[in-house]
Amino acid sequence: MTLLKLAIKSSLNRKASVLLTLCTIAISVMLLLSIERVRQDAKSSFSNTISGTDLIVGARTGDIQLLLSSVFRIGHTNNAVSWQSYLDIREKKGVAWTIPISLGDSHKGHAVLGTDAAYFTHYRYGKKQHLAFQHGRPFHNAQEVVLGSDVANTLHYHIGQQIVISHGMGNTSFHHHDDNPMTIVGILAPTGTPVDKTLHIPLIAVEAMHEQNHKKPMMIGKKSQQNDHAQHQHAEDHNSHHNEHDEHDNHDHLHATLDSEPSDLIGTPQQITAFLMGFDSPLYTLQVRRNINMYKAEPLLAIMPGLTLRELWEMLDIVEKILLLFSIVVVLVSLLGMLTTLLATLSQRRRELAILRSVGARPAHIFALMSSEAILITFVGCLVGCILFYALLIVANPILQSQFGIGLTIGWLTNYELTLLGAIMAAGTLMGLLPAAKAYFYSLADGMSIKI
Known part of the structure; x- marks a missing residue:
């Protein structure tokens, strides 16, 4: 609990960079979930339009x-x-x-x-x-x-x-x-x-x-x-x-x-x-x-409607893969941005980390603190991304329904969407291990000394 409080206060101390990182992660999560939801609901809407016709x-x-x-x-x-x-x-x-x-x-x-x-x-x-x-x-x-x-x-x-x-x-x-x-x-x-x-x-x-x-x-x-x-x-x-x-x-x-x-x-x-x-x-x-x-x-x-629909999805399969790949790349770019931010601020936090070491924090505590910050930023980014995702569904649903006949499902996240969020959380955690490992090897003397 103490590590979580420290992670929150440390993040609030760097509001500008953390907020920018949160926005990029949230937008990428919204984009990924939106593309997946539209893809699934478009298939469902087309498949349910006609049934029992030979x-x-x-x-x-x-x-x-x-x-x-x-x-x-x-x-x-x-x-x-x-x-x-x-x-x-x-x-x-x-x-x-x-x-x-x-x-x-x-x-x-x-x-x-x-x-x-x-x-x-x-x-x-x-x-x-x-x-x-x-x-x-x-x-x-x-x-x-x-x-x-x-x-x-x-x-x-x-x-x-x-x-x-x-x-x-x-x-x-x-x-x-x-x-x-x-x-x-x-x-x-x-x-x-x-x-x-x-x-x-x-x-x-x-x-x-x-x-x-x-x-x-x-x-x-x-x-x-x-x-x-x-x-x-x-x-x-x-x-x-x-x-x-x-x-x-x-x-x-x-x-x-x-x-x-x-x-x-x-x-x-x-x-x-x-x-x-x-x-x-x-x-x-x-x-x-x-x-x-x-x-x-x-x-x-x-x-035959069923066979023709299958042909249509096969034609659009490459488009679906390109859109999914594009959204995954956007997520990775946002996570790399978070990694860059953590590494860039790490040298500015050497005195902070040295003070924590001086009051009894062990290298493992420093490692856990840095990892917790990355996990916290990724989690909040995913949470905000989900909120933006549902807001986009509410706004876009009547437009897609009237223009293209595609009704979007405004309900709970599917198992596949939850899996995507879990993958983003895992990737964010991995991204946080590098600055955490680097901070782990900082020595007390190195942090307390001022280099000119």
């Missing part, structure tokens, strides 16, 4: 690109899958269920996903968990939308509120589907996946919005061809009346179709972005995957 089918592109765009809403695919090909493939032997998805629209930066009722029945995440509703129900017609939990919480939406979907992905859109407001009828329970940041609408609603979007520029083109002012006005009124009549008929037909078959909101879109598949037996998975990859009607690609 195949993901889309236009022929890269395996990883198809996975990221269709499941994680990262990037986009240049081509789509025709509706006829989807209908043909879902009828193949062994197919238990399919989920069509259509991407390309957004709402205030959140992705909009067009799908059908099978999405709420068969989509699974985590350990084959089904989607659950926190409030409301699934959509039943083309004017209804189901929100992910993050969308509802971030934008403060509630059941019954009307929203407008925008064309295009991202925060900026130059066209809004104001003529097709959607009513919120359901809010999903939190899943910790990109589902939480997604708005879900029927496929037929996507098709209806885009069909109306294509009609408008055609009307403008017809009007521009009229030269006579009277004829132009007559044609404009006629086209406007005709367009309203068509939209009214289309709207009534849309409601009639959905209301008559509320359990199968498929509609007749021209194309979709991709679709998910589940099979009765794993044997059918490989067979159907091979047939899809050799599909003659159009170039398609079928991937």
